[in-house]
Amino acid sequence: MSRAAAFRALHHGRAPDDPLVLPGPWDAASARVFAEAGFPALATPSAGVAASLGYADGSTPADEMFAAVARIVRAVDVPVSADVEGGYGLAPKELVERLLEAGAVGCNLEDSTGAGLKDPAEHAEWLAGVREAAGDRLFLNARIDTFVRGVDAPEAAVERAAAYVAAGADCVYPIAAPVAVLPLLRAGIRGPVNVLARPGEGPSPAVLGGLGATRVTFGPGLQRHAEQAVRENAERLAARLPR
Structure with missing residues (x-):
């Protein structure tokens, strides 16, 4: 079984209280830590990687x-x-080639830009192109940005999800969806649903699974926790320096 097939299989046949939990490594060292802890797969966060490279979120050059x-x-x-955010303006074939060259088994693709939400039909057509180029070699997680763009109606997310699944998305990711609407999203969406968790805050992954999450990711939350730990250690060390 290929790595992509093994990754896809992790999303199916799961008990409601046992979602797939994917930590977000921001560099090789953090990836090793998560893998050695026993997680079966990892999902990079673009904001966490950007921070590790010295860029603001959304500003990392594609290369x-x-x-x-x-x-x-x-x-x-x-x-x-x-x-890989919104795909960096790459055509589907080139985007797929770059992902496969990097060794990725899947990708997150956003449906908004700095100007706002993309037209769902146009985005679905683009996702279909990515699916055609990738075949079964990549797991496509289609991020739905309605909740972070001020569109709070669950129906809007469900409509986008239907279009993206029909285009070939393996999973949809209504990022920042309020916990209260997760059962509505689960009832209206066909296939796996990715839910954002915040480390040390809010419901546990098991509770999120019971509410409808197939998989749980953390965005840049783990990188920011690590950065805070470094900051606190730095402050303790600085306090001991001669004055």
Whole structure:
């Protein structure tokens, strides 16, 4: 079984209280830590990788993002899915080639830009092109940005999800969906649903699974926790310096 097939299989046949939990490594060292802890797969967060490279979220050049993903993939023996934001303006074939060259088994693809939400029909057509180019070699996680763009009606997310699944998405990701609407989303969406969790806050992955999450990711949350730990250690060390 290929890594992509093994990764796809992790999303199916799961008990409601046992969602697939995918930590988000931001570099090779963090990837090794998560893999050694026993997680079966990893999913990079674009914002966390950007921070590790010294960029603001959304500002990482495509070449640097793909290179970072490749370093993470080389560091571990588990499948790695890559958050490649909106695809960096690449045509589907080139995007798929870059992901496969980096060794990724899947990708997150967003449906908004700095200007706002993309037209769902146009985005679905683009996703269909990615699916055609990838075949079964990549797991496509279609991010739905309605909730982060001020469109709070669950129906809007469900409509986009239907279009993206019909276009070939393996999973949909209504990022930042309120916990209260997760059962509505689960009831209206066909196939796996990715839910964002916040480390140390809110419901546990098991509870999110019971509410409808097939898989749970953390965005840049784990990288920011690690950065805070470094900051606190730095402050303690600085306090001991001669004055």
